[in-house]
Amino acid sequence: EFMYLGHAGGVKLPNLFMPKLMNNHGNFVGSLGNVARYLGRKAEELGVEIYPGFPASEVLVEDGKVVGIATGDMGISRDGEPNANFTRGMELRAKYTIFGEGARGSLTKQMVERFGLNEGRDHQKYGIGIKELWQVKPEHFQPGLVRHSMGWPLPNNSGGGSWLYHFDDNLVSVGFVVHLNYKNPTLSPFDEFQRFKTHP
Template sequence: MSEAIATEAIEREAMEYDVVIVGAGPAGLSAAIRLKQLAEAAGSEITVAVLEKGSEVGAHILSGAVIDPSGINELLPNWEELGIPLETKVTRDKFVILGPHGDLDISFLPFPKWMLNHGNYIASLGNVCRSLAALAEALGVEIYPGMAASEVVYNEDGSVKGVVAGVFGIDKNGEKGPDYQPGIELHAKYTFIGEGVRGSLAKQLQARFGLTNGREPQKFGIGIKELWQVPDENFEPGLTQHTFGWPLDNATGGGSFMYHFGDNYVAIGFVLHLNYKNPWLSPF
């Protein structure tokens, strides 16, 4: 159902849903699937829309990830039959300290359980999201890729009414260009914000409702990753390796990772905590 409405002197079309989810990542898609499951179990109908700023689901999910299957076991107990691509079970954890002149394998040390990956899977998180999106659509979820949500819409009492999506033609100065399109409003009984790190709508809501007041500040990092396909002699399926130390100093958090999975693929990358002090440091 749609109707013409005016917000801040901009006339937009509006669409009504029970739930609007911003972000087609693992959290947003899992929420959409779970809502449909609960509605089906209750014998009722629920309308769910998922907005994704990327050109397709998974376009902004670039992580080569080690995934704990406990969540997906609860959401989709038959996920293997459904073809969710958790490709390679972790077979070995390796931890190495690097120095400027060599390395030390410390895998023999008693690491805490949360650092160990026994029972987890190595996978492309983008491919996992694409599979979840297909399942969600089969349940009746409407997914709109290429639709970035740009602002929150509020009810008269100040509660969240929905979001504005699909605004195009804004120039670098924030002005309307010749190809400007005002977008569309999506209204919902519940609006789920699953944008990921430093989402623009999340920041608006944090400021408006004081969600970060009296809370510990969030911690951020940057990750750089490449995907290599290596010869058999360099490939150990299920190996996860993490390093500490060089090229970082003792006051800078971060390290590298290598995950062996799939068809001789190695996800290799470096993570750096963004509270580093050296302004000349370049993780790239």
């Protein structure tokens, strides 16, 4: 469901006019942490080695080509000196190196700059999303319901909106996104989220 909210109520928008990516009928609702753990197990069953806790800290480039990454040194004390747990970082070399660091990865940023990957591309657009996980009374729980809104409490010149996902054991993921190009410098995404939660 997609709602356009005013301060005292809202109207449901017909799904017909929504972009395809907002059409989630027949899909599953779940926790991304659980999905990632599930995929991790599947990958390991296929022989993939996963090194949690070892961030890639350096890209290895030879002859203008990425040949792998290096992990950082572990066990460095606050004053920058090696402590008893010191372990030297290691190089992981590969035929292909795929960067999946999320929206603003530190190594990806270096690669974008070094190889001019953003030339002729649109600028990235950023937003902030704030989420709470509620466990609600069974009478308020509608398993599988996905509801998005736009409009109130954001002013017309600021982008963003809310979500409510009912899933798992009477859980509702409640959240609010504000696009970070808002014009009013006193707008506070956290306070807009708090106001959103007072909507009838």
